[in-house]
Amino acid sequence: MTASETLLRDLSDDEARAALPLKWGSTSPDVLPAWVAEMDYAVAEPVRDAVCAAVLASHTGYPALDAGGALGTAYAGFAERRFGQRIDPALVLPVVDVTAGIRLVLDVLCDPAPVVVPLPAYPPQLAVVGITGRERWDLPVSPDAERAGIDLDRLDALLAAGARTVLLTQPHNPCGHVYTRTELEGVRDLVLRHGARVISDEIHAPLVLPGATHVPYLSLPGTAEHAVALVSASKAFNVAGLRCAQVLCADPATHRRLAGAPEVRNDSWSPLGVVGAIAAYRHGDAWLDALLARLDDQRALLGELLATELPQARWRRPEATYLAWLDLRGYGVDDPTGPALRHGVRLSPGTDYHPGLPGHLRLNFATSPERLTEAVRRLAVSLGSGSGPR
Ligand SMILES: Cc1ncc(COP(=O)(O)O)c(C=O)c1O
Incomplete structure (x- = not known):
């Protein structure tokens, strides 16, 4: 076997x-x-056993409301082993799910200006921008393009016209596209030139298949001050119902702004989600x-x-x-x-x-x-x- x-x-x-x-x-x-x-x-x-043990021990109260901790350390270890990425565990902030994390970041960090969303996109991403009162500016990937990367000339034009946030999904759902370092550097250079921000949804990062390599956006030089990433064990470990994702920052000031947002903005996550994520990241x-x-x-x-x-x-x-x-x-x-x-x-x-x-x-x-x-x-x-x- x-x-x-x-x-x-x-x-x-x-x-x-x-x-x-x-x-x-x-x-x-x-x-x-x-x-x-x-x-x-x-x-x-390992995830099943950890969650069962937590329920047996009545770990069903509110989660502790702080960042970092065991979850931060577990994710930092996972990111280092799987992607060679160095993360400060203290800057790992729990959120209830990735889409709620994107909403939090839009609300707290992003200018009230249009958001670029490459198409196709995970449907809630099409809706979340409007919920925060911003316009969504679509950036379609041609169905006939050989690779499902971003048209950098078009992105440049949208940023020049006033868009201030780029919502990246990498690896991509539904295209399964893994952005190369060069593709990501192209996005970064434009975003830096226009003073915009990147929200990088990396929920599918652990699911890169043989033949490709995930490059975390925050691992690129020059991204710490304009980017955050959203990660979660939910897709790779099939635990979406446990309700815990994480917002990663590489810049303490950015993290402080997010962590200091009123509680009602960051719908609190589940303690069982924390337990499941720690088990997945440590032992999965x-x-x-x-x-x-x-x-x-x-x-x-x-x-x-x-x-x-x-x-x-x-x-x-x-x-x-x-x-x-x-x-x-x-x-x-x-x-x-x-x-x-x-x-x-x-x-x-x-x-x-x-x-x-x-x-x-x-x-x-x-x-x-x-x-x-x-x-x-x-x-x-x-x-x-x-x-x-x-
Ligand atoms: C790109 C992407 N982001 C977010 C999600 C949803 O994640 P969550 O349930 O944590 O909001 C999915 C679910 O399939 C997804 O594909």
Whole structure:
């Protein structure tokens, strides 16, 4: 047995329906859910054991409301081991989730000016900017571009026109793009020239797959004063329901402004989320490595399935995450998730991520090889392609 087989356990359908009430529980039992970004795998043992022990010991009160501490040290160790990044543990600030962290940063640090959001984007990021009273200025990535990086000329123009914040998602959901150091330096140089800020959503950083390397934005020289990063164990360790993400700063004054915000601005996080995150960051490496091996296999399987079942599909092979952004314009359907759902597979419509863009969808491949095969087969049949019913 490989490490991936011994450490990573697939949930059965019944287990998944109970464990993942949104992804599975709200999907009809004859439909395969490949939509919400959660994985069909049992939680890592060190995380499960730590959370169970905390509940057994009645650790269910309010969390301590300070930054740093054991969580800061655990994240700093993880970042050093996984990304070679040096972080001051005292500057790790808990928040309830990444999107709330982005809202906090916009409210507290950012000028009341337009925010650049590269498209496609994780849908709550499309909404969070407006909630803080700012305009969202979209920066679409062409679906035909070879790489899903940022158009620096366009970014330059938006910053020159008055945008003051760039919301980066790196690694990217839904494109699976891992920004290279050169790409990030290009963004940094423009942001510095225009006196703007970067909010770097790095929730998917632990999910960089073999072949790519995550470069934390804050690891670039010259970023400490204009950037913060959002991280969390939630995507990589499947613990979104535990409710704890972290805001990273490299500049103590920036951290003080965020940590000093009125409590009501930073909806408090869960003590069980803190326990789960500490366990994941301290003791989760072996499980995470097994997960990455499985996701690498799933990515390869998806490539084979697309070639045989959906030959007109186009995709950029994701460099990170377990999400595939599929361009199905070749099949002539505006929203391919409609027919797919009627054929028994639930996927995320592309227009949720990139308003107005036809023919795209997001497929979650963090499941078993059997389910992935069946999901792609159903999608293919729904579009009049593939080898048909078995
Ligand atoms: C890029 C990105 N940011 C944030 C989130 C959500 O994180 P949270 O639940 O911590 O807000 C997701 C979830 O899939 C995501 O893909």
